[in-house]
Amino acid sequence: MAQESKKVESVCVSFISDDKHVFRLLLWGILLVTEVFIYSSYTILAHLCLVDGKLPFRSSSVVFSTEVLKPCCTVSTTTSVFTCRFRWTPPPTRKLSGVQWISLGVLSISGILDSYGGMQNKASVWSGEIHLTVTGLLMMCAYCWISGLAGVYTEYILKKQYETSLHVQNTLLYTFGIVLNGGVWAVQEAVSGKEGERRLNLFEGFTFKTWAIVVSLAFNGLIMSAIMKHGSNITRLFIISCAMLVTTLLSVAIFQLALNMYYILAFILVVVALYMYHR
Numbered sequence: 001m002a003q004e005s006k007k008v009e010s011v012c013v014s015f016i017s018d019d020k021h022v023f024r025l026l027l028w029g030i031l032l033v034t035e036v037f038i039y040s041s042y043t044i045l046a047h048l049c050l051v052d053g054k055l056p057f058r059s060s061s062v063v064f065s066t067e068v069l070k071p072c073c074t075v076s077t078t079t080s081v082f083t084c085r086f087r088w089t090p091p092p093t094r095k096l097s098g099v100q101w102i103s104l105g106v107l108s109i110s111g112i113l114d115s116y117g118g119m120q121n122k123a124s125v126w127s128g129e130i131h132l133t134v135t136g137l138l139m140m141c142a143y144c145w146i147s148g149l150a151g152v153y154t155e156y157i158l159k160k161q162y163e164t165s166l167h168v169q170n171t172l173l174y175t176f177g178i179v180l181n182g183g184v185w186a187v188q189e190a191v192s193g194k195e196g197e198r199r200l201n202l203f204e205g206f207t208f209k210t211w212a213i214v215v216s217l218a219f220n221g222l223i224m225s226a227i228m229k230h231g232s233n234i235t236r237l238f239i240i241s242c243a244m245l246v247t248t249l250l251s252v253a254i255f256q257l258a259l260n261m262y263y264i265l266a267f268i269l270v271v272v273a274l275y276m277y278h279r
Contacts, residue, residue, distance in 0.1 A: 028230075032239060035223045038216050039243035044250050045213045056205035060185040065202065066217040067177040071170065073218050103276035104234070107241050110269035114244050117262025151233045158229040170225055234277070241270050 049055055096104075158169055185202070227235055245267055251257040 031223060031226065032235070035220070035227060035239050036242045036246055038220045038223065039239060040246035040250065041216050042213065042220075043247050044254060045209055045216065047255070049207065049209045049213070056207070057210055058185070058188065058204070060181065060188050061202050061204070061206075062210065062214055062217070064178070064181040064185045065214045066221070067174055067181050069214060069218040070174045070177075070221055073222065099279075100277050103273040104237070106269050106276065107237060107273040110266040110273065111241060111244060113262045113269070114248060114266035117260050117266065118248070148233075151228075151236060154225075155228045155233050158225065162229070166226060166229055169229075170222065173225075174221075238270075238274065238277075241273075245270060 046055070049057075157173075158166070161169075189201075224236065224239075227239070245263070248257070248259070248263055252259055
């Protein structure tokens, strides 16, 4: 009788464990899909904010407002509860296989094709003409290097003390962001202001669409931090690539952008890269 009871108990524990695992995977999938759409919304919202081809607000104001909103946002609490109740074991550091390296190369090619396809749709740019300068190439390389380094270092910081609440880690990170970006905004305002009009106005040019950008960027930062802590920078790269394709589709629906063969190829390559990396 005791053995039967233990067997039943073992089966129940196994069932509950499997059920929690499926629920974790479901939540993780929802998080990834949500981040793809949030990440893709920025370009669309920014274009909708244009007035006579220019943004009516300062980018530093948007960034500073976003950094202030992040620790105050209720999503931060939601993310904290999410990570405390459903913890994942941090993915071990492992060597990528040859196929996975190739998949990342395929992902890079898809990004190039999608960007070039976007250039084709601009009447002001001839399809065979790309203007490159040494300064531009150096700045592009510097941007890629800094962006990659920042991503890797952020992942390292979040995983170095994995048991520390993500809510606490975000609070410390965004406090630094508030101080730094607040200083940048104040300096830009002071320098650009006219004599006798040195009045700081953080929300100058803000509209409902601008606030939509601020909120989406805040959500983007909070969700991405969870992905970096429990996933990896490679997960982030796939999200960015998928978001790039979603942005194109939204541009077709909103701005009547015409699709071309480059987008189709980029879409196929992203799917191929996903399959190759996760097979």
